[in-house]
Every structure is written in structure tokens, then in C-alpha cells.
């Protein structure tokens with residue numbers, strides 16, 4: 028049963044995968060992109076989405092979210108996370124496996140796939156655990172996990188401390204065509220740190236995690252990828268030297284992709300001042316120099332993708348002394364407004380580059396459908412209002428959680444329609460969430 | 468007494484947010500209370516009818532007793548809540564503690580807590596005045612103030628003094644409060660100790676670093692010797708207490724080798740034979756017991772000022788009572 032035809036009419040279509048940046052209509056039939064052109068006719072039974080003044084892009088894809096189900100449904104569920112994603116303009120998200128129990132066997136992968144389908148919002152792709160029980164000791168069954176629907180493996184939430192195991196993962200994954208993703212952190216160095224090691228930590232009397240704790244593992248992963256010929260995906264890069272190392276590795280032909288988060292692109296450890304637990308995350312917010320290097324890395328393509336590391340926490344969990352508060356912030360409903368509003372409008376990179384980093388490159392990195400509006404491809408489309416401005420009000424989030432340091436920020440680039448497989452899964456006028464507020 | 472805003476603001480969380488003028492006001496006010504803490508004298512009715520909770524999530528006899536003395540001499544009603552002895556503390560989150568205190572309409576809360584930022588956290592959530600009696604590795608402002616008062620008593624000035632903080636600066640809230648207080652009043656501050664016990668990037672805080680204690684003693688007018696917690700050895704920060712004493716301990720021989728007499732302060736409790744030798748701890752160059760006496764005067768001043776007391780009235784209030 029295929030959805031009604033859609034004609035997305037009169038928007039500025041930005042699709043770097045085809046080198047398109049022009050005002051065009053997009054015709055969607057049977058869940059696929061049928062045609063791009065000017066003045067296209069609406070087929071019978073079809074629906075028109077008025078996109079005049081809007082930007083139309085291949086659907087945004089977030090390679091790094093924590094949806095907390097199974098096990099911590101008070102923070103988020105697959106359904107609420109998928110809806111928050113759609114409200115944020117995302118057509119697909121990749122769910123990390125550090126749930127309770129972890130997603131380390133085919134049945135758990137199947138559960139995430141099924142729950143994602145039921146949600147009927149953004150697509151949810153499971154990323155499976157790299158090691159059994161996320162213990163860092165023995166590889167999971169990559170082959171069976173991929174057959175069940177996993178698109179990558181990682182132990183995210185914690186690093187793979189055993190370099191030998193990481194080597195095996197990079198070798199073994201090659202038979203199944205998936206990348207190995209890593210949360211780079213040498214725990215023996217970051218120890219019990221709760222923020223960036225730097226002068227702010229020294230002032231606040233908080234224990235710091237040095238940049239080197241992250242960089243040692245980035246360098247190690249790059250060396251192991253070069254050694255094995257495997258595909259490494261470095262998660263949430265936050266340091267200058269980390270960016271430089273990836274740049275060098277790419278020049279050497281290492282098969283590496285890497286993420287930058289909106290918060291590492293926009294904030295520094297100064298945001299922690301006053302013991303603000305909503306600015307506590309891992310990796311921590313770093314110095315202005317690091318933030319600038321992450322921006323540069325994303326602009327020049329050293330860092331391939333923007334990923335939110337959406338990490339919901341129950342409202343009272345962050346109401347604690349800084350050391351006792353959990354890491355992470357929600358990101359799905361602020362990412363577009365932050366990246367478009369502050370980085371594209373701020374002149375750090377242009378709109379096609381943003382679409383490349385938030386749609387095309389993520390699709391390629393994890394070999395996902397979408398990331399293009401080429402006729403014949405899956406009709407995952409994001410339509411947003413580039414002039415839509417709003418003030419971030421977490422109380423309006425569709426996510427179950429509100430933990431964000433961006434409360435009160437001015438966001439620009441408001442999602443209007445989110446189309447998944449040719450179905451409008453979210454639209455501003457009725458869907459709820461931040462984007463439903465009319466522009467002020 | 469008025470219920471209006473105090474010249475210190477609502478809370479005393481640290482010395483970093485205070486101005487030099489505010490710090491000087493506390494020290495000057497403490498001068499008026501010195502003899503109250505030194506001699507047997509009747510109580511001042513300054514905080515009569517005020518309720519103060521001393522909330523200690525970490526054991527600390529010295530600081531708690533000093534606060535209690537100060538409170539009693541100002542006629543406050545005092546309730547002590549100590550970790551492990553009360554269900555208020557066991558397993559209860561800081562935010563619940565705050566809510567309970569708020570419901571009880573306490574006037575002031577003195578808090579000691581193992582987490583950095585705990586005092587600020589509490590202060591932001593309750594209307595009572597909050598006094599930080601030590602939060603994690605962050606600050607211990609009344610200790611910093613009493614060290615300043617002791618230095619000022621001895622040298623008649625703070626400006627231009629060279630003060631070296633020796634020992635486990637990394638884990639020390641005393642070190643941070645001293646750093647802010649001293650630099651705001653124009654002293655030069657250095658740290659000395661093994662680099663493993665120094666905060667990373669400390670140079671950006673405006674301090675000089677001496678890896679060896681002999682260099683520190685050559686430079687300093689005064690040293691503030693920090694207690695070395697025995698856990699630091701288990702944490703791997705130093706290989707042994709014996710070696711620590713051998714290379715960083717304040718010994719009589721080292722003091723005698725210094726080019727001029729160096730004043731020795733210690734916030735206590737001391738580990739004799741580790742960070743400080745007994746003949747120094749009991750010797751002529753230390754002012755450790757003066758620090759204890761000044762602690763009560765400084766805490767009286769802080770309580771008085773936070774309760775809305777005017778600095779210039781402190782003397783008058785006292786003289787009226789004494790008359």
C-alpha cells in the first residue's frame with residue numbers, strides 16, 4: 028500500500044548529491060522521488076506541499092542518538108525519540124546500543140527495528156553493540172546483527188579500551204560492509220573527570236578530562252584502521268588535535284568518517300561556569316580553540332557529519348551537584364535551528380555544505396537509504412523555513428526530556444514538513460514540538 | 468539589625484565572587500569580634516531569634532565547632548545535622564535537602580559537602596543565607612578569610628606579601644579560597660608540591676609554581692601548608708608519605724636555610740611528620756593557634772554581615788553590650 032503522490036512545490040531544492048541548488052518542484056510517487064523539475068503537474072489523488080520560500084533537502088539523518096528503550100523509558104522511548112526527530116526535521120536516526128539490556132543480540136536489534144516502524148515517524152536504524160554486554164571483552168555476532176537490521180557497531184557510552192579487540196572489530200566488520208564506530212576516550216586518563224580539563228575546571232574545583240584522553244584513542248583508532256583497512260567512524264570529535272589527526276589520516280587514505288555535535292560546534296567549557304549541569308556532557312565542552320577547530324573541520328569536510336548525540340535524561344536527574352549529574356543533552360529538536368541559524372547564517376559554511384553534512388554524508392557513512400533526491404531513491408525529504416525564527420523552549424519538545432543548554436537561544440531554520448518514504452510524518456501546523464510555533 | 472540585603476549578598480559561596488572591598492570589610496568587622504572570641508565575655512544578642520542549621524555532609528569537627536562558637540556568641544539558635552547521624556542526609560538528594568530546609572524557614576545554613584558547587588546549588592534553591600563551609604575541591608571561604616586575617620595581624624598588610632601554598636593544591640578548597648583572597652588584596656601567590664598534586668593550567672590562574680620546597684621557602688614571606696590526605700597515596704598521586712616528607716615536608720632545617728623568617732600557617736588538622744614536622748608545628752614561626760582563634764572572629768563577622776549587619780555598627784553593638 029503506497030502513500031498518495033506528493034508534489035513539493037516551489038521550494039529551493041538543495042541537494043549536493045546531484046549538485047542541485049535551484050527552485051524546483053519535487054514529485055514523489057509510491058514512496059520514491061519520481062521527478063525534479065519546474066512547473067510539474069499534480070497527479071490525481073495527489074497532495075501539494077507548498078514549499079514556496081522554503082528549503083527542500085534530502086531528509087536529514089542523525090547518526091548518533093540515544094533513545095533509551097529498552098530499559099529507561101522514563102527518559103525517552105523509541106516512539107517519542109522518533110517523533111522528536113521528525114519534529115526536528117530528521118527523517119532517520121541511528122540508535123545507540125547502550126540501553127538496558129544493551130542491543131547486543133539479533134532479537135534486541137529486531138525489537139528496535141519493529142518499535143521504530145511502529146512509531147511511524149523518523150526511521151530508526153539500530154547500531155548494535157560491538158562487544159557482548161558492552162563489556163569490551165568479546166565481539167558480538169556482527170553478521171547476525173547486520174542481518175537483523177544493524178547498520179554499524181559501537182560500544183558508545185564507553186570506549187573500547189582494549190586495542191586488540193578494536194583491531195579485531197575493524198577486521199571482522201569488513202565481511203559485513205559496516206563501519207565500526209568508536210567513542211574515543213582513554214578512561215585511565217579521563218578517570219573521574221566531570222568536565223574539560225582547563226582553567227574553568229581549575230577554578231570550579233571540578234576534576235577535568237584532558238584533551239589527550241580523547242586524542243589518544245582517536246589516534247589509536249586511525250592507526251588501527253590503517254593497519255586493518257577497516258572503516259572507522261569516530262564519534263563526537265571535540266578537540267583540535269583530534270580534528271588534525273583525522274585530516275592527516277584522510278590524506279593517507281585511511282577509511283575514516285567522523286562526527287561533530289552542535290554543542291561542540293557552538294559552546295565551550297565556559298558554559299559549565301556556575302556548575303550548570305545542563306552543560307555536562309561526554310566528551311566535555313572544550314576550549315574556544317577546540318570549538319573553532321571542530322568548526323573548521325566540519326567546514327572543510329575533515330569531519331563528515333553533524334550528529335546530535337541526543338542524550339535524554341529525566342527532568343530531575345540533572346538537578347544535582349555537578350559531579351553527580353549524568354552526561355548528555357537532547358539535540359534532535361534544536362540541531363537544525365542551531366546549525367542553520369548560527370553556523371550557516373553565521374557564515375561558517377554554506378547551505379549546501381550543511382545539507383551535505385546532515386544528510387548526504389551520513390547516508391554514505393552508514394550506507395543508509397536517502398541522502399539524495401535523485402529520482403528513484405527513497406522519498407525522505409526535509410522542508411524547512413530558512414526565515415523561521417524561534418526561541419528555544421524545551422517545554423515544547425516532543426522528546427520526553429528537556430535537558431538542553433540552549434534554552435532561550437534564538438534558533439533559525441524551522442522545520443515545516445518531514446517526509447519519510449513519501450509520507451508526511453510531521454508538519455509544522457499540526458505536529459506539536461518547537462517547529463509548530465508560528466514564527467515570531 | 469535589618470532584614471535588608473547584606474553587603475556580601477545573600478550567600479557566601481566563595482571568595483572568587485567577592486571584591487577586595489568586601490573582603491576587607493569582613494576582616495575589619497572581624498577585628499571587632501576578636502576579643503569576644505578570645506576572652507570570656509557575655510554573648511552579643513545580634514542573632515537572637517535566628518535559626519541556623521549546620522549541615523555537614525562530611526565530618527569536620529574543627530570547622531563545625533568554630534562555626535558553632537561563632538553562632539552561640541551571637542546568640543543564634545543552632546541545629547547541627549551531621550552525615551550518618553540523620554535520615555535528612557542519608558541517601559537524600561541535595562535538592563530534597565534544599566526543599567526541606569526551605570519548608571522549615573531556616574534563617575541561615577552552613578554547609579559542608581563533598582561535591583564542588585554544592586553550596587551554590589543550595590543557595591540558588593533556598594531563600595536562607597547559605598555559608599559555604601567547604602564544597603568538594605572548590606572553596607572554603609571562611610578558612611581563606613581567617614588565613615588572611617592571620618597574615619594581616621602578623622605583617623600589618625596583605626599587599627605585596629609573597630605567600631606560597633604548599634602541598635595538595637589539586638584537591639584543596641583551602642588553596643582556592645586563599646588564592647582568590649590573597650590576589651584580590653594584592654599579594655603574590657605561588658604553589659609548591661609535586662606536579663601530580665597541582666591543578667592543571669594553574670599558571671592561567673595567575674600563580675607561580677615551585678616544584679621544590681626549598682625554592683618556595685627562598686621566595687616566600689609565608690607558607691600555608693596544606694594537609695596531605697592519606698588517600699592521595701592510594702590514589703597514586705604520590706608514591707609514599709615518607710618520600711613526600713623528605714622532599715616537600717616543612718622541616719626546621721628547611722626553614723632555617725631560608726634567607727628570612729618565613730611565617731608558617733596550617734589549616735589543620737595536621738599530619739605531623741608528613742607535610743609538617745612537629746618542631747615546626749610547635750615552633751616559633753607558626754601561627755596555627757592564632758588561626759584557630761581568628762576563625763571564630765571571622766565566622767562571627769560573616770554571620771553578622773550576612774544577617775544584614777552594618778560593618779560600622781559592629782563596634783557599637785559590642786560596646787553597648789559590654790557597658
Ligand SMILES: [Zn+2]
Pocket residue numbers: 183184185210262263309310
Ligand atoms: Zn559517546
